[in-house]
Amino acid sequence: MIDVNGHNFGSIINGEERKGERKNLDVINPYNNEVIGKISCATKEDVHDAVDTAHYTFKNTMSRMPAHERANILRKTAELLEEQSEKFARMLTLEAGKPIRESRGEVERAVQVLRFASEGAKSIYGEQIPMDSAVGGENQIGITKRIPVGVVAAITPFNFPLNLVLHKVAPAIAVGNTIVLKPAEKTPLSSVLLYQLFEEAGLPYGVFNIVMGAGEELVEPLITHPYVKKVTFTGSGVVGWKINEIAKRKKVTLELGSNAPNIIFEAGDLDIAVRSIIMGGYTYAGQACVSAQRIYVQESIYDSFLEEFTTEVEALKIGDPLEESTEMGPMITEEAAIRAQSWIEEAIDQGATLVTGGKRKGAILEPTVIANVLPEMKVVCAEVFAPIVSIMSFSTEKEVIEHANATDFGLHAGVFTSDINQAIRVADAIETGGVWINEVSVRRYDHIPYGGVKNSGIGKEGVKYAMEEMMDTKFIGIKLY
Template sequence: MIDVDLMHVTSLIEGNPVKQIEEKVMNVISPFNGEVVGKVSLASKEVAENAIESAYQTFHQTMKKMPAYQRADILRKTADLLEEKTEEFAQILVLEAGKPIRDGRGEVGRAVQVLRFAADEAKKIEGELVPMDAAVGGENRIGMVRRLPIGVISAITPFNFPLNLALHKLAPAFAAGNTVVLKPAGKTPLSAYMLVKLFEEAGLPKGALNLVIGNGSEIGDVLVTDSRISKITFTGSPAVGINLRQKAGLKKVTLELGSNSPNIVFEDGDVKAAAAGLVRGAFAFSGQVCISAQRIYVQRGVYQEFLDQYISAVKALTLGDPADESTDIGPMISEKEAIRAHSWIQEAVKAGARLATGGNREGALLEPTILVNVKPDMKVVCEETFAPIVSVIPFETEEEVIEMANDSVFGLQAGVFTNDINRAMRVAEGLETGGVWINETSTYRQDNYPYGGVKLSGVGKEGVKYAIEDMTEIKFVGIKLS
């Protein structure tokens, strides 16, 4: 276990720790045992403004002029360094986020992959020639479209995947030639600090990535409204995202705001595979995953078969210390969140739902919970639980289940289990979500496909190639030949 008892991190501007006359210090708390695992100095509004100015100057003086091969080399070297330090970063994720150590290593592995995807994509940013003579009067003219970096990007990241989701914002930004001011979640600043230092070690120019750690109430507006910022990319709650977008004005905005993902199991699907996949799909990282399987719709003919297999598999999960190699499910991010989620379970039960398994809480540890006999208006169904809670709901027909799945303010990603390719495509077409997986759970995500939702799940796309497209501007250049 890495010793971070005395790890005191600060905001970083051009690689230098920020010193403030009046310093506010916040403890970083282990979600599992409540122990202090680090300390962080909180940034003021002035620090945020200085970080933006530094990133703005670095963009115009350095990053926008840096050739693609150099940007790719920096990203590739960062990936190599991160891979070498897999265990160190995984241990930090255990401490600050309560992530089971095996999942922590998995997150680091994905983060390495994101960096390598970005290194590849940095060399593929292309424009096009426009056939000017397609228009009357276009003879003897050449038209070209170039794709150029947009400038300073404000990246605001969540606690649940503090490393990988940060890199889904940082890596495409640098691949395109932009600079970034990064604000990590207050509960998980240690991994962000380590990541910024890693980029510095890999040769990223000073000022291209500045870290601002602070309260949203203190520095949030600056990171959204400052005229030197060209784009905001945010992952978090719908309420905050909507407020952010209203304040952003004409800036580009990418918002990933969560979901209550539906997963549909048809009678002709592989029930055993569905049940096995949806154990992790619903309960990985205590359900604190934006695309976590929250609503499972099972066709009536296989409902009981699925439920029996599913309950048995969920009961076999090990709940406990995230540092233990055998732990499947660790704590939620805080006891406060566990209490909130537990109250939703109790509220559902009082309204007629039945506990198939789980439902108990100890501190920040909430048992993996399966509910049946739920109603559409219960919070555990219609809102985002962001907790180890899943509802299993029977259905009769294809048309009925599509309507049930779409009866939501969210629409991020869905899973469908069927061996009928025609049905699979019909349902995929009918579901109001940004993505659909066939014979895979909604919780599966690769880092190279377009990822983002509709409705209250947000706007814009992540996925390295697709994020780069929104982190660049198209410029037309025309030439009239003599």
């Protein structure tokens, strides 16, 4: 059993921790730069052992485990997580710098993911095919079965270190796969706490394995291992498309970045739009791939929106993420905040107007609003992944659709209007994997299909949809005589 009383962890392979003669990395609290733990980094040999273990366990244990047992393990893990929710929330706040209220929300969602997966484990169906639809198919029966692929390699980012891990681990277990997880080295501690819950819930050793360390050292040996049959990655586009390239013929899911457009028409409710964009632009300091970044406001209400929105932004409470009243904390590192601030300064140099914010203290960047931006500015055309929102005006529906689609990204969008015909027209025309009506782009529920188009990725997550992508379809034909 892994000791979780300390915060110094190695990789976990077949239920055993690996430390020893390995490089160590500090895990830093982004708010005060205190060391809250350490990880002992995996070697390439550790990675190979983890995949070999997962493969052996799949062949000899997991592929034979009935659905009701998998469902029970997932259900028990959900119950344990719910019982220890405050412990997990505090860990998320310490390692990610996330305000404690947001951390509690992440834990609540994680419990839900486990319950969706538990239910899904008992709802895996094939179909019967009418063989006599084809000439010569008389007196034959055709059926399909959904079967697990085997070993899943999961690579996760820092921003939702519990929920995004579970969006990969829980569906994999639900369908009967085994997993090797490479969590973000900045936020790895919650993954070990999660492993402990699965162990307590009865998950056999070797089903869930964790390799600790930097991605540039571990990802390639992990995803190119011949026993890995499925790769699922959430993170930056540069890394994601490189993974897709070196994974070659393996099944791959990529959940990548975006610069989400949110469109506010004069027919929309201004107060709802303001409140929604505040949440969507500054949740976890804007460090979400569907964060509200590009805000297009119809010119007749532009001034009213900008005034009301700016007032609300300036009222946000910034500070210690462990304090109950804090609404926005630090970015993940000071380097990330410096990079974001440089983008603000570059936009201003190019003619944009800084409406509010823009100042930085360590890893904390003030919630920022920029106006009079141009499409080619980084704060508009690239993914800022920071508490920066750019406000632009438009006149016609046709014009704003063109602006929204003038990007290489396409993950989520938000549209605010009370005109249902307009809402459906615009939703159909926007080139993204998902569109919210009268809700901000950042909104995500854990059972909906979630994934992008263009450079925002391939494949879908959301428990049911992730499960489908972690299985193969096998045909069985029977000739009667």
